[in-house]
Amino acid sequence: MAPIDPHSFTDSTHPLTTDISLTLYFNFSTSTITSSAVLTLASPHTGDLVLDTRNLTITLVIDPITNTHIPFHLNPVADPIKGQPLTVSLTNNSKILIGFVTSVSSSALQWLNPPQTFNKKYPFVYTQCQAIHARAIFPCQDTPTSRVRYNAKLNIPHQLSAVMSARHVERRGPVSGEAGLSCDESLWCGEGRIVEEFVMEQPIPPYLFAFAVGEIGCRxxxxxxxxxxxxxxxxxxxxxxxxxxxxxxxxxxxxxxxxxxxxxxxxxxxxxxxxxxxxxxxxxxxxxxxxxxxxxxxxxxxxxxxxxxWTGNLITNKTNDHFWLNEGFTTYAERRIVEAVQGEEIAALNIGIGWKGLVDTVERFKDNIEFTKLLTNQEGVDPDDIYSEIPYEKGFQFLWRIERQIGRAAFDEFVKKYIAAFKFQSIDTQTFLEFLRANVPGIENDIDLKTWTEGTGIPPDAMEPVSNIYTKIVSLAHEFKQGRMPSEEEVANWHGQQWELYLENLPKSVEALQVTALDQRYRLSESKDYEVKVAFLQLAIRSRCNEYYNVVEKTLKEVGRMKYLRPLYTALVQGKEEEKIFAQRVFAETRETYHPIAQGVVESIFSKHL
Structure with a gap:
């Protein structure tokens, strides 16, 4: 067996799935989905076919063409990262129908009770399949190497609506008995439920499968x-x-x-x-x-x-070892869009915030330097555990370095050609580098491509942004340690990004009185911008400003975004014993409100530092 991906049981010698047809019955009282999936393979296959699953109960496997049962085996022992392989034994089959039920502990689903929603009237459920969580919703070859089209019928209570990462076909119902439904659908529809149908006609990697069900409106x-x-x-x-x-x-x-x-x-x-x-x-x-x-x-x-x-959905990293191809390109593309819409100074602020994030992340991984590379080896590693700014910001810096070398006009033409050449494909770093060398002859003589992709840390030809506003804000941040706070005139035109850049560049630890004085003047702990609030609260925790712990607790209890949870919990558990106890209490009280992925990230922080 030759695995196609370090995070998948998919065998490289087996045909890949091309289409999936799903029926999903949502049971909010049990927080489960009773489902069936018809998988269409690229070619008929005889022998074992291995699929990825995580915490699924498999009820049957049949050939939907002949309606005959297909032998299957679900490994009872789960791999801690990849889950449980489902092996189906085929005899010249090109289609497989699998019946299954999701688990209440599905890592891809968050079920919210009415009190956890904005309107507090109806329940809500949504997915998060990246990086390797689609397998917790349906059996599949859960690797970005595989690209599939799909259609889905979602059976839900009639008071609710559904959205998907797909084209909406129709909403049928509310129904009573068989009204408005086909014979097949009437078997799994009861009174007071409706069916929402969707279709995704372009081939996408499984991690882009997504839906949400709840009381949803639109503008x-x-x-x-x-x-x-x-x-x-x-x-x-x-x-x-x-x-x-x-x-x-x-x-x-x-x-x-x-x-x-x-x-x-x-x-x-x-x-x-x-x-x-x-x-x-x-x-x-x-x-x-x-x-x-x-x-x-x-x-x-x-x-x-x-x-x-364009960069990620059209062209996708083949495995998570090559994640920078998604995120480095997208960070570069994002900043080009922002520059065109909001101007060069705002784009420079973004690059500056990203640069500081890159420097801090390299420091974070100083004991695990492998993961400061663009091209990583993630065998035996959970991608959620090493999620960081490296693929985003170091990937951006690599592409920005190429742009500086060949000029923006030439790089723009290269990017368009790259997207056109590989759209709707999944590629690896080697494929990108070969395309780069072929289309920019001699680039390897000007840029050390191996150091950029396989080297650790920040290459010597990476660059901080150059702009008046960036330089001024960083200079003001460096003056803070000497007791100089920025004047109201200096910050008069600052918005969230300027404050974020300023706070990110302050010394790691300063006197508590300085932190309190800064907040008394500018009310940063009360900011509606969480980037600003969380950056300030990190500074307050490190400076032992205990009077802000009520704000820290409130923040940790009102948001579940890992960008905020990770630094706040990390700062707390790196502190004194009372701060560690505080972090554990807050997490215990809040854990069930976090998404399963976020729960795992916080638990990994605790396991490392406690």
């Missing part, structure tokens, strides 16, 4: 974009205002990277427990509510997810 914000959220007017209205410029960003992206191939670019603002800033699911991007800042700067997260429409 139109552009010819290709609706904003969705729980049906609460203030959330929807604020999101529609924040993302009003989305169509302009799409048009900029098309000018830079080629035609937008996904028809629609809709946005779903999820409940606060969503563990990421955004997830680039095609046609339906998922967003944390923390990106709604009231000044349109949250649209920069949207710019990143939009950029994935």
């Amino acid at each position: 139109e914000v552009g010819p290709r974009t609706r904003v969705y959220a729980e049906a609460v007017g203030s959330v929807l209205d604020a999101a529609a205002k924040e993302f009003a410029g989305t169509e302009e960003m799409i048009r900029v992206g098309e000018r830079l990277f080629g035609e937008y191939d996904w028809e629609r670019f809709d946005l779903l603002v999820l409940p606060p427990s969503f563990p990421y800033g955004g997830m680039e699911n095609p046609r339906m991007v998922f967003l944390t509510p923390t990106v709604i800042k009231g000044d349109a700067t949250g649209a920069q997260v949207v710019a990143h997810e939009l950029a994935h429409s």
Whole structure:
């Protein structure tokens, strides 16, 4: 057996799945989904076929063409990272129907009771399949090497609505008995339920499979974009205002990277427990509510997810060893979009914040230096445990270095050619480097490509941004240790990003009185921008400003975004014994409100430091 991916049981000699047809019956009372999936293989296969699963109960496997049972074996022992292999024994089969039920502890699903939602009236469930969690929803070859088309029928209570990373076909119901349904559907529909049908016609990697079910409303914000959220007017209205410029960003992206191939670019603002800033699911991007800042700067997260429409969704890393191909390219593309829409100074601020993040992340991995490489070896490693800014910011720096070498115009042409050459494919770092050498002859003589992709740390030809505003803010931050606080005149035009850059560049630890004085003047602990608030709270924790622990606790209990949980919990458990006890208490009280992925990240922080 030759695994195709260090995070999958998929065998490289077996045919890949091309299409999946799903029926999903949502049971909110048990937090489970009773399902069936028809997998279509690229070619008929005889012999064992191994699929990825995690915490699924398999009820049957049959040939849907002959309606005969297919022998199968679900390994009772789960690999701690990959889950349980499901082996089906085929005889010239090209289609497989699998019946299964998800687990209440599915790592890909978060079920929210009504009190955990904005409107507190109906339950809510949503997915997060990246990096290797699609297998916790349905059996599949859960590797980005595999690209599949799918259709899905979601059976849900009639009071709720569903959205997916797919084209919505129709909503049938509410139904009683067989009304409005086919014979097959009437078997799994009861009174008071409806069926929402979707289809994804372009081949996508499994980690981009996504849905959400709840009390969901929407607002139109552009010819290709609706904003969705729980049906609460203030959330929807604020999101529609924040993302009003989305169509302009799409048009900029098309000018830079080629035609937008996904028809629609809709946005779903999820409940606060969503563990990421955004997830680039095609046609339906998922967003944390923390990106709604009231000044349109949250649209920069949207710019990143939009950029994935070309770099990540169209061209995908073959395995997570090559994750930088997704995120480094997307960070570069995001900043080009932001520069075109919001100007060079804002783009420079983004690069500066990213540079500081890169420096700090290299320090974080000083005892595990392998993961400061772009091309990693993740055999035996959970990708969630090593998720960091390295693939984003070091990947960006690599591409920015190439741009500086050959000039922006030439690099723009290269990127367009690259996207056109590999769209709807999954590739590795070697393929990218070969394409680079072929299209930019002699580039290896000017840039050490091996050092950039296989070397640890930050290469010597990486570069901080150069801009007046960036230099001024960093200089002010360095003066803080000498007791000089920025004047009100100096910060008069600052918004969230300027404050974030300033706080990120302050000394790691300063006198508690200085921290308190800074907050008394500028109210940073009260900021509505979580980037600013969390950066300030990290400084307060490190400086032993105990009076802010109530704000730390409130923050940890109201958001589930890992970008905020990771640094706050880490700062606490690296402190004194009382701070460690405080962190453990807050997590114990809040754990069930976090997404399973976020729960695992916090637990790994505790296991390392406690």
